[in-house]
Amino acid sequence: MxxxxxxxxxxxxxxxxxxxxxxxxxxxxxxxxxxxxxxxxxxxxxTRPYIALEPRLGVQLNGAIDLVVTNYGQSPAQNVVLRPLEKFEPGDDEYILERLEKVLNRPFYIAPNASFRVMWRSIYLGNDSGAPEVVQVEVTYQDTKKRLFRKSRTYREILTVDTGFAVATPLPSQGPRRTSGKESEKALVNIANALRTLNQHIGNRY
The missing domain is CATH 4.10.170 (p53, subunit A)
Structure with a gap:
């Protein structure tokens, strides 16, 4: 068998x-x-580019929030455009939107591991200015690789920018300031106080 x-x-x-x-x-x-x-x-x-949007504490004043746009990829990103999916309404003490609109909807070039920072929002003394607390942003960009039938590949992502963390973020103190006495003495004392306050913030940062 x-x-x-x-x-x-x-x-x-x-x-x-x-x-x-x-x-x-x-x-x-x-x-x-x-x-x-x-x-x-x-x-x-x-090796493709990767664009990320990260809200961080601003550098212009206490209560400010900046948006950092970073290319975490290994190749350049060209024609990077940020388009919010909703219209921004100006606040009572508006000073950001006019500057921000010059950045949005226009193309940028970002090298690998490079970034740029823009003013995004401010909650200084309870006066909201700039973008809303939570907003969705459409991000489009292209790589720079040459191909046989097309020049570059286009990427499109919708990212959420949430700045709600700023409500509970401690604000740095400005340190003591002398207002009496001779001008030369006040200047020297204020410089010394500012340096001590700066050292304290740097020490608490790490």
């Missing part, structure tokens, strides 16, 4: 060896193509 089975199996492979070989070759080619596509996609993912 077993001998006849193996004889039949051997006869099948002997007579159908050409089709089996062809099918095996086709499957081998398909697997090779899929593997090459996977390697190419992995290489692209490692």
């Amino acid at each position: 077993f001998s006849s089975f193996f004889l039949d199996l051997w006869s099948f492979f002997k007579t159908e060896s050409a089709p089996v070989t062809a099918i095996t070759a086709i499957l081998g080619v398909l697997f090779a193509v899929l593997n090459l596509r996977k390697l190419a996609q992995d290489s692209h993912d490692r």
Whole structure:
């Protein structure tokens, strides 16, 4: 029984060896193509630009929030455009939107691991100015690689910029300030107080 089975199996492979070989070759080619596509996609993912939006404490005054736009990828990003998905309404003491509108909806170039900072929002003394607390921003950008049938690949993402953390963020103190006495003495004392306050903030930062 077993001998006849193996004889039949051997006869099948002997007579159908050409089709089996062809099918095996086709499957081998398909697997090779899929593997090459996977390697190419992995290489692209490692070297493409990645744009991130990060709200951080502002540098112009207490209660200010800046938006830092960073390219965390390994290749440059060109034609970087930020488009908020909602219209910004000016606050009572508005001073940011006029400057911010000059940045939005216009293209920028960002090198790998580079970033730029823009004024985004202010809650100084309870007076809101600039962008809302939570806003969705459409980010579009392109890589700089040259291809056979197209110049560059376009990326589109919708990112949420949430600045709610600023409500509970401690504000730095300005330190004591002398207002009496001679002008020369006041200046020297105020400089010394400012340096001590700065050292305190730097020490608490780490």
